Amino acid sequence: MRVAVIQQANTADLEANQHKSEQLVRDAVRQGAELVLLQELHRGLYFCQTEDTHVFDQAETIPGPSTDRFGKLAKELGIVLITSLFEKRAAGLYHNTSVVLEKDGSIAGQYRKMHIPDDPGFYEKFYFTPGDAERVDGESGFTPIDTSVGRLGVLVCWDQWYPEAARLMALAGADMLLYPTAIGWDPADDEDEKQRQLNAWQTIQRAHAVANGLPVLVANRTGFESSPTGDSGIQFWGNSFVAGPQGEVLGQTDVNDDEILVVDIDTARTESVRRIWPYLRDRRIDGYADLTKRYRR
């Protein structure tokens, strides 16, 4: 199966951003992609650098403008398309949500980001309610989405640091893990620290592939976005990548460019890896109860 991840730099012009996304998706499909992953909150700037109530005007419903627009594109191109948007679920209730669109343009499912960060420049707890642990449809918050190209373990950004999230998706039969993300450097950090952060980010996501014997797709934002406070900004670090089921990097973009990464995923190889490294066989579920504790002391 041929998949693509899209990495792009955004501006404050929402229409221009969406138009660019569409062009990049079309280009990926011309290269044969059946499944395309867009980056986190690809419609606009990463607005969480400050806490600003006006930003809630950008939120949208599901279905809504973004799912309509990208649903039409998925249908026209006959692909499965993973989008990411700022969801208004109800008055005063917002989520950071990934929506999977089917080849017929319908909504295959959605995932509401479960782990929400809050760091200087990434004030997400102000905007996003964490996804429900138990959803109104009775499913878990960590439920993969069934599509015509497989069962997709869609997670979002900060989730990528949590082995628990990846494992729960794998235990529910995910065929691959997909992370739309928006992560970058604080320009004030030195080069060594920047390199450690980038390496850590790639390492832990490759490790989710290893631990679960699954391919992992990661679409990250690129470009510099200055802070609305005038207080520096974020240099999004790109480096979108696809890893195979042993964590091997099958393809990777650069730091700075709008880029399409097209990779072939070999499902027979995934099955083979899960036979030689049968980690699910030996999990000590009788000893894992404390994983649901905040701390064990």
Added chain:
Amino acid sequence: MRVAVIQQANTADLEANQHKSEQLVRDAVRQGAELVLLQELHRGLYFCQTEDTHVFDQAETIPGPSTDRFGKLAKELGIVLITSLFEKRAAGLYHNTSVVLEKDGSIAGQYRKMHIPDDPGFYEKFYFTPGDAERVDGESGFTPIDTSVGRLGVLVCWDQWYPEAARLMALAGADMLLYPTAIGWDPADDEDEKQRQLNAWQTIQRAHAVANGLPVLVANRTGFESSPTGDSGIQFWGNSFVAGPQGEVLGQTDVNDDEILVVDIDTARTESVRRIWPYLRDRRIDGYADLTKRYRR
């Protein structure tokens, strides 16, 4: 704090192996190490390439010959020493156990390997009963060991593929994770596969450092050990390493040599990383209950 990991090739001569371990530990201490980690089952050959009932003669009690010998060494040198041995707990009941020896030569604690592999050439399920999920002293199988140099999250080999084990140690306050291990290549695999396996093994252990904001120490065996069946053997791949709390490799040995890796661990840096990347803050413990299931479907 200065730590050391010891990597060595073994032969069938148990006395010679132990003598070599002692010499390497002495050398590490001369280089300033306060904590020394030995590799898995460092007393002999890796005997799990076949299923042979005579091998049970090599098992020993705790306390017993190995803890006496290495306890004396720990006391003489004034270090904390992590050993690994084939434990006879009772008639017909054996474990793969790591024993931590204190500076005064006493036993600080022990960890019985919880995840037991079984692959061609690694027939460990024949020899080792998995560690108890709940121990007779009421503690969990995943309990770190308190020592004069910190709380040590000691795990063994196959455990290294399980993010659950690392997380449980971190949630119990481990200051670092330590993996005595014995892993190598099947000479029949091609070079690409060998490289993927080695990279996966290092990647997932570096990821435990990242996920938990902790240093990770890994001592692996080196050398080729032929199979008693005459059916090829295992080329242990060395590459023992120490990673810092962002998964950054602080030091690493080569594939082939008996080697001492001495590394300084900066505990202030660990604290700093846990402040900038506060993963424990955001765990969705309300959504993790299914981690104790074998499968979710």
